[in-house]
Amino acid sequence: MALATYSLTWITLLQFDLDYDQISLYFVFFATITGYNFVKYFGIAKFHHRRLANWLKAIQVFSLFSFFGLAYYAYYLILNTKFLIAILGIITFLYAIPLLPRTYFVDDNSNLRQISGLKVYVIALVWSLATVLLPTLQNEIIVNNDVLITVIQRFLYVFVLMMPFEIRDLNYDSIKLGTIPQRIGIKKTKIIGILMLIPFFFLEYFKDELKANQIIINLIITFITALFLVFSNKEQSKYYSAFWVEALPLFWLVLVLVFR
Template sequence: MLEKEHSEIRRQQPLADWLRTGIEALLYSSVFISLCAFGLTVETYLLTGNKVSLPMACFVFLATLFTYNTSSLQRMWRGWRAKKGGQSWSIRHQKELAVLALLSLAGAVVLYFLFELRINLWFVLTLALISVGYTVPLARNRLKPFRSVPLLKVFLIALVWSAVTVLFPLIDASVALDSPVMLIWLRRFLFILALALLFDIRDYTYDRHTRTLTFPGLLGENYTRFLSLGLLVLYLLLVLLTEEGEVLIGLLSAALVAGLIVWNASEEKPRIYYALLADGAMLVHFAFVYLAVS
């Protein structure tokens, strides 16, 4: 009987290992968060009643994938080598991630010109510089990454994400950036800003060691959570003023899910909590809107 149980455990172990490896690759290669960007871009079309442009959504996916893997590309460019053992997943697989960054950049460039996406190239490059400069110094030994600027990083994240997932698709669709559109942008900005604060909580010890002032360092972990919840309340007020029917219910539900994730966030939570749940709140946001309009 015991031999049979041990045999069953041995058969299940490879499956569990493959599953864990797959989840790690999905999360830490930034494919998952790029899917979140894809979903939010599609959501913008749905909210405004415009036809979904898959080339634009794929462009945002690839651009996000490139941006989040530029640190691996930088390390490879400088000839930095990972030490054996005890390294994070992204460090152990930095060569693969550097290749992924280059392939995603090439794909984004091909999509931009092949489908003649109608976004001003200078606008794209400006946001790209902000995104890359967030983690990679734009001038070696002269400038620090933008994330090192006190209290700035969460606003940069919210600004870039809201611009890319709201303004990019609507500009490409030739939609006028009037008050209703800008309210959608503001809602998205507040929602992303609320989630971005969670990563300040996650990185509190690291930021303290690097002497980077963040909101948890200024306000403390608890008050940072309350600030995040307050931003979600502002988001809810805007949703109540601008939406109705099933879309309103969907967005309220998405905010409730995000609120629960914020409420339970702490520095002690494992990194997968943030990679899967905090980022995943954006995908939940898209899913509720998709169900509401289907």
């Protein structure tokens, strides 16, 4: 997953003709590891450190080193970028920690992750801001029409990218989560995903700086992502989403580098 966000951030830099920005890229990489492990394992670990299994302790140590990497590169971020990561940090914190009033939640966890149907929207929002707005702010690019369109495109793409995972997790997710496949079924979920890929592709034509190679790249990645969505199901193989779907941003990056 960290490689996916790293790839999407690098894609942004290439799309706006920016140099390889080690600070932005490595910050996003380490922040993804730290944030993901925090959200995923906080509910398991909480404060029972002495009774943690060895594998979970290893993850905590790995996450700690990733946090050190995050902190190191965060030090070199400019002020505007730090404001953005503060907002993203708060969203991530609320996504995992039970602080908000329980009347808004489906159970007693009281975090954003448990609000019915909200999970995929939060992830898409955080990823789109982190992989588009963060590197552009860090490189002092004016947030213009092209940047805003790219943020919307990235939100749509990440949203669709989450759908094979949502379909896979139908076997495991509590019905209280109200995921899209739980609410409308697998077939309609796939239809919505395909429909969302249409504006993802055609929004490129509304940018002030239109590039022919980017149109070709978007067409290829749209087609391949649509195929992975169409063929996803509840009984998908272990690596279908966890490897192949997660690898799509890396494939997108390779396309951008090849067609550059």
